[in-house]
Amino acid sequence: MKFNKTALLMALLITLLVVLGGISLVLYAKPQSEVTATFMTSYVLYAQDQEGETVAMLRTIEPSLNARCPIPLIDNIADQQIVMTARQNPAPNDFPITVCEALYPKHTQLFLNGKALLKPSHRSEHIAVFGDTGCKSPKQTCTLDSGNWFFSKLANISAVAQPEVVLHMGDYNYSGTPGSIEILSQENTGQEDKVQVYDAGDNTTQGMCKIAGPYYGQNSEGSEFRDSWKHWQQDFFNPAQSLLGSAPWVFARGNHELCSRAGIGWFYLLDSNSPLLGKYQKQLSCPAPSNSSPMIFSQPYALNLDKVNILVLDSTNACDSGLLNLEQYQNQFVLGKQMLKTLPSGFNILQSHRPMFAIDKLAKVGSCGDSENKGLCAMSQTLQQANRLTGLTDEVQLLISGHMHRFQSTHFEASIFPDQLVVGTSGVSLAGNFPAEPKELTIENSKAYVNGISEYGYLKLNIPEKAVWNATLISPDTKALLVCQPGQKQLCITP
Helix, strand or coil: CCCCHHHHHHHHHHHHHHHHHHHHHHHHHCHHHCCCCCCCEEEEEEECCCCCCCEEEEEEEEECCCCCCCEEECCCCCEEECCEECCCCCCCCCCCCCEEEEEEECCCCCCECCCCCCCCCCCCEHHHHCCCCCCCCCCCCCCCCCCCHHHHHHHHHHHHHHEEEEEEEECCCCCCCCCCEEEEEECCCCCCCEECCCCCCCCCCCCCCCCCCCCCCCCCCEEECCCHHHHHHHHCCCCCCCHHCCCCEEECCCHCCCCCCCCHHHHEEEEECCCCCCCCCCCCCCCCCCCCCCCCCCCCCEEECCCCEEEEECCCCCCCCCCCHHHHHHHHHHHHHHHHCCCCCCCEEECCCCCCEEEEEEHHHCCEEEEEHHHHEEEEEHHHHHHHCCCCHCCCEEECCCCCCEEEEEEEHHCCCEEEECCCCCCCCCCCCCCCCCCEEEECCCCEEEEEECCCCCCCCCCCCCCEEEEECCCCCCCCCECCCCCCCCCCEEC
């Protein structure tokens, strides 16, 4: 039998290409959560400048170190450009990206490579509220199509609804923030010790509401589990893509963004502080873990968005179960109260990761000095005491928080204090409903009504007029789980 050499060579070549193609498919068929982005991410956040004005800030993330910042065009006019500057990268080995930023000129539309970027409206009638969105691996499957981590699905649903602003209550990064880590022994013996990560005195062996002994964090010397872009991308930026492009955000810092955890990424990626806000402003960063006080307290800032004023409080270093850093928070409450008084009169919201009047089990939050509630206690006592000393809530109509991994509402009889909503249900594994049934309790010597649910969802908050609001907790399959209306004992009820 005779062989056609040309045909044989062609057959071998085709076979080789097929094999190589199969290898290529195997190499690149990674789970969605492991794919490294080769595209630029852009988002807009609100901040307060040095003059007290509310400004929008455009940020982009370039997928390489020391990348050239993009040059957006104003209204797509070639000779009307804005200059973006690179933020200082606090950990290039762990964050091999470049974050760029610029103030978004008001009443303009920015374009990049011919595409219109998100245009902030500075309006607030339709608000989306998310909290505790990170993925708690290995308990949850950290992929975008996961059957037990719903942040991506909720973000997509919210994007379709087109909110005018998104409020996030904190705790963006769980897969990258373990509660304990292995750390090399300080005696250089090569041995590794398991230590608890500092969490402002909560749920650690370092003492309830005190720093007893060494301050350990996952970014401490000897730790092999450092804060990194990989986990920020997986837990937040990949699942939030559609919503990041749909509305400006207001970010609150959670306890998973403490400097002992993902604080490095927080201050690089999401914190609003920037030298662009004024001559005396700067980008914040975490102190060295070896510092005698390796904590940072961001000042509160206040935003005016049409019908709503939002005071954003960094409550990460306030312990749940007792008094920690009280003087710091007392000073912040005084400053926050002054800020709200300088804004146009409106509906004032306090946005804080840790709730002030939410209810949890007595064993979790220590003795609150209230025997009437029979094992139930309002957190956080640090924030409550700071409020007693300053009267901050006299200026506030609604408190919105996260932290508790459940949804909970608190309404005070005769409106002694503002209503409290806890939205900790937007992704991370839930903690169960507590109290299990609607409850009448005594909080701050006042009669209060507490109700909640342990279901995944985000809060759709509407403010049609300055003194009027309503809200709906939306599930991953777009159902209304609870409807909230002010002025009723059970603030949020099943529709």
